[in-house]
Amino acid sequence: MDNYTGMAYTAGVFDADGCVDVARYVDHYGTISHPLRVIFSQNDEVFLSDLRERLGAGFISGSGHDLVLASVAGADLLRQLIPFLCIKREEAALAVRFRADPALWWGNNKGRKRTPVHVVEKRDEYKEALSVLKSLRRPILPDPVPVGPLTAVECAYLAGFIDGDGCISITKHNRRDTPMPAYDLWLVITQAEGKGRMYRSWQESGDADQIWCWACQLHTRPVSLACFVQVSGEAGG
Numbered sequence: 001m002d003n004y005t006g007m008a009y010t011a012g013v014f015d016a017d018g019c020v021d022v023a024r025y026v027d028h029y030g031t032i033s034h035p036l037r038v039i040f041s042q043n044d045e046v047f048l049s050d051l052r053e054r055l056g057a058g059f060i061s062g063s064g065h066d067l068v069l070a071s072v073a074g075a076d077l078l079r080q081l082i083p084f085l086c087i088k089r090e091e092a093a094l095a096v097r098f099r100a101d102p103a104l105w106w107g108n109n110k111g112r113k114r115t116p117v118h119v120v121e122k123r124d125e126y127k128e129a130l131s132v133l134k135s136l137r138r139p140i141l142p143d144p145v146p147v148g149p150l151t152a153v154e155c156a157y158l159a160g161f162i163d164g165d166g167c168i169s170i171t172k173h174n175r176r177d178t179p180m181p182a183y184d185l186w187l188v189i190t191q192a193e194g195k196g197r198m199y200r201s202w203q204e205s206g207d208a209d210q211i212w213c214w215a216c217q218l219h220t221r222p223v224s225l226a227c228f229v230q231v232s233g234e235a236g237g
Contacts, residue, residue, distance in 0.1 A: 005156035006054065010077075011084035012160020013051065016189075017041050018088065019134075020078065020095045022127040032115050034123040036099055038074035040067040047163070075099035084157055091133050098126045165189050 021037045038058075042048050045060065048067040052058050055077065058069040069077055078092040085092055098104065104123050150158065171184045 005152055007080050008084045008153045008156035009160040010051070010055070011081045011086075012157040012162075013040060013164045014038075014081055014092075014160075015085055015087040015157075016161045016164025016166075018164075020074070020088070020091050020130070022095070022098060022123070022130055024124070024127060030114050032120050032123075034104075034127060036071050036074050036095055038069040038077055038095075041065055042067075042164070072099070084153070086157075091130060094126070094130055094133060098123075098130075101126075162187070162189060 018038065018040045021039060023035050023037060025033045025035070027033070040048060040051060043065055045064040048060055048065075052060065052067050055069070057073040057077070058067050060067055075096055075098075079096050082089055082092050082096070101122075104119060104126070166187060166189045169186045169188070171186065172181050173184070175182050
């Protein structure tokens with residue numbers, strides 16, 4: 001996987017299992033800091049370790065379920081991911097602007113010097129704007145749009161999204177017209193409490209297989225994008 005498709009894959013993982021956050025801390029000197037954090041959340045610690053090695057940055061949290069890239073490293077990653085992101089692009093762009101805004105970084109904030117009030121207020125504005133973006137729903141397309149074969153970049157993005165929020169299952173059921181059973185292969189992508197809405201539809205015809213992919217609408221309830229492959233009794237038997 002080259003760097004281009006690698007970033008597309010990482011963008012898919014981020015859209016599925018990532019988030020960007022601006023925290024707010026006050027130390028015992030009264031100094032207020034607003035660290036930027038890019039977080040990938042997964043129950044699979046091996047997956048996170050491999051992702052960390054691929055990115056060459058970040059650390060695994062104490063729980064083992066989060067890969068965290070802070071401040072400069074996080075902003076650098078987001079800058080590379082933005083062209084490939086579909087759901088969280090606006091949030092990533094705002095976070096990059098946050099780190100690049102010279103008005104926000106006042107000298108050396110370490111020690112007993114307190115951050116000026118106007119700087120704190122400006123950082124808080126960015127933090128609030130990021131929260132608002134997360135709560136907004138994305139534009140809704142009127143109908144699913146059929147597309148042709150996926151490009152290498154689209155495949156890489158979709159692979160990342162599936163690794164983040166996808167599962168694969170095979171179901172078996174009897175058929176009325178033949179004693180041979182039928183086997184259905186399901187690829188399901190699920191997002192709980194998603195705010196964005198993604199539409200992707202395609203159909204491929206063949207002698208043995210038929211594939212449909214239904215539109216995925218990410219509402220405030222768990223929904224799924226299901227890609228169904230029906231294998232005939234002869235092919236599956």
